Amino acid sequence: MTQTAVQSKGRDGPVKERSAEVSLDAAAALLDRYAHALFGRAVGRLPAPALQLAWLDWALSMARSPGKQCALWHQWAQAFLPVMPQTEPGSVGDTAELDHSVDPRFADPAWGRWPFNLLRDAFFEMESFWKNATTGLQGVTPHHEHMVSFAARQWTDMLSPSNCWWLNPEVLREMMGTGGRNFIEGGRRWLDDQQEVLAGYSPRTSPRRCIAHCVGQHVAITPGKVVYRNELIELIRYTPQTTTVWPEPLLIVPSWILKYYILDLSPHNSLVRYLVERGHTVYMVSWKNPREDARDLGLDDYLERGIFDAVTQVCRASGAASIHAAGYCLGGTLLAIAAAALARDSATPLRTITLFAAQTDFSEPGELGLYVGWNELADLDALMWDQGCLEGTQMARAFQLLHSRDLIWSRMMREYLLGKHTVPTDLMAWNADTTRLPYRMHSETLRELYLRNALAEGGYYVRGRAVALADVRLPTFVVGTERDHVSPWRSVYKLHLMSNAEISFLLTSGGHNAGIISEPGHPGRRYRFSTRRKNAPYLDPDEWYAQAVVHEGSWWPRWQHWLMAHSGEKIASGAAPVESGLCDAPGTYVLEP
Structure with missing residues (x-):
């Protein structure tokens, strides 16, 4: 160390030599990164x-x-x-009817x-x-x-x-x-799909299939105004539909992976409409669809300019002393981080938090973990660094593989072999409306949350200090779904290990998306529900499952009644000032391709 110091101070030669070595290392790292990016682009899915x-x-x-x-x-x-020897009719009797829900x-x-x-x-x-x-x-x-x-x-x-x-x-x-016309019609559909693949779409994300569900015309049509906008979000305030409202507004934070209007689809299955028709003042975060120039936006930006800004604006616009907050998927994870940071600083304006299919412990991330390992991240990270963002079509192909039986093979059999047209639904249209993810933010999400599990292990830092979910003592409502491949319900349930707050846990039928969009009247819906009181003993998920009572129907009324129970006395509803509206809902960010 002494020799290095002398050389650095006294002789130009070693300094130049050292600079050359540093430059060579940087060039080698840059070359490796480009090579990983090329390989990631070529391989595409599983490295x-x-x-x-x-x-x-x-x-x-x-x-x-x-x-x-x-x-x-x-x-x-x-x-x-x-x-094998029994190959004649009748040698093996007709088997019992299969459980069609299985396959x-x-x-x-x-x-x-x-x-x-x-x-x-x-x-x-x-x-x-x-x-x-x-x-x-x-x-x-x-x-x-x-x-x-x-x-x-x-x-x-x-x-x-x-x-x-x-x-x-x-x-x-x-x-x-x-007479074979099904093959002719199937061939036509195959050719149409290939043309859209060349244009950058997959058959699943084809706009041709979802043209009947236009944002602002058929979906995302609950009346409201954009009342705040920054470079990352638009904040939508929905128009109250009742003469009196609960005094605490509700802020909803969707995931940035897809667009917010999964919670405001068609009028019959819009969670937002359901809430405003029952006296809740609802605010919604609409994330901007980033491009390559947003490559350096990180999780801290999404936290500061997304959650914290939105909470501040809702409190300011409503005049409420406290608000309810709900987060969906990674939006729920980010909300949990924000709640922990606010609780740590003893400055929380939150009255309750609700997490829809949101993980806070990523030690068991489900099938999405297939794509999240140190080897896999090396290629994906380099690819995103090269592009500046992760394209929505690239992410869609990854999710398509997770459900290949339904999204690839069953669809191909129906459309290409039977020649039948799959009628698009509003949920399919939302699923096809892909977004991009900034390089830094997505890399940090995979590295810090999925691989290092920093939030659950006390190693996630906000504003230079660690946050812990144990600091969150707010009443919490958590929703898991039975067939969730993205956020398995047992993983979602692990919040019980990290928080001693009152937790109302609800497990509903369905998957990651269809389980959440579970409007009243939807056939075949059911859920299990129970509340663990504050500081009560831990119950493992299997024991909880065995004890929780099964209820038929939608879980939305149960959650809405929970919000009512944690709200004050109703007050007269008031329209937002005209000058506060930047534009009508659904806003501009959601319409950006």
Whole structure:
């Protein structure tokens, strides 16, 4: 160290040499980053090196597990050997009707008759075999096991007999009935889809499929005004629909991954409309769709210019001493961080918080964790750095793989083989309205929340100081959904471990989106609900599930009654001053492509 100091002070040669070394290291790092970006662009979805490492880990562990191998051979023999000689009608009786909710690809009754029942059952046996082969193997890291199991499921889904027209009884029946016109119509749809793929869309995000649901005309039409705007958000205040309102307004923070109007779809399933019609004054954050020039916006910007600015503006505009706040998905995660920071500084204007399908502990992030590992992040981070942002179509393809059975294979069979048109819904239109994510913000989200789990482990910093959810002592309402692949409900439930506040936990039927959009009157809806009192003992999720009472119908009334119970006496509603409205809802940011 002394020698280095002398050289730095006294001789120009070593200083130049050291600068050259630094420049060389920087150039090498830059070159590596460009190489990772090119590779990430070429591979697109699951990074090949990460998947190869996962398969290698699995193969080496399988090679030294003779017991597992014997169990798999026994399963294969029991499943396939008794069936193989029996290839004539009647040799294997028609199987019982399948549970169509498990796999709708085989919902047609013809799959229960010979020979299609053999194909179907063989496929299910193959699925079961590979599921057992890729899970529960000692020595494989959990992340690698998850990746291998996911890849095996993708391959088995590809080999399903429902994907082959000559093996699918539903397609064969349609072919006989139409004289083959279903293939002509399916071919036309395939060509249309290829043209849109060349234009940068996937078949799932095609605007042609969702043109019947225009923002501001068919969806996002609850009356309101944009009352505040900065470079990151527009704040919408919805017009009260009742003569009296609850004194505490409600601020809703959606996720920035897709646009806010999932909570204000068509009039019959708009959560915003449901609330304003019951006396709540609702404010909504509408995130700006960033472009490449927003590459350096980070999570701290989204927190400061998004949550904190919105809370300040709602309090100022309403004159309320305290407000309710609700967050959806990552919007809920960011709201939880904001609530912890405000509680830490003893300056919280929040009266309650509500989290819709929002994780605060990311140790078990569900299937989205397939894309979030240090190897995967290296390529994705470099790709986003090169582009300045993550394009919405790139993110859509990743989510499409998570639901490939429904979003790829079932859709392809229906549209390309049966030649039938899928009628778009408002939820499909919202799902196709993709957004971009700034490089720095998305990189920090993956690195700090998903990989380091900094929020749950006390390592997340706001304004230079760590925040802890244990500081949040507000009444909290948490919603999880039973079939959530993005925020698994058991992961959402982990908030009970980090907070001793009163937590009302509700588990509803449906998935990450459809479970939240659960308007009254929607058939087949149900939910479980209970409240853990402040400082009450912890109950593990399985025990909670067994004890929680099942209620039929929508969960929206339960949450609205909870908001009422935590609000003051009603007051006369008043319209926002005319000069405070920048423009009518839905605003301008949501319309930006």
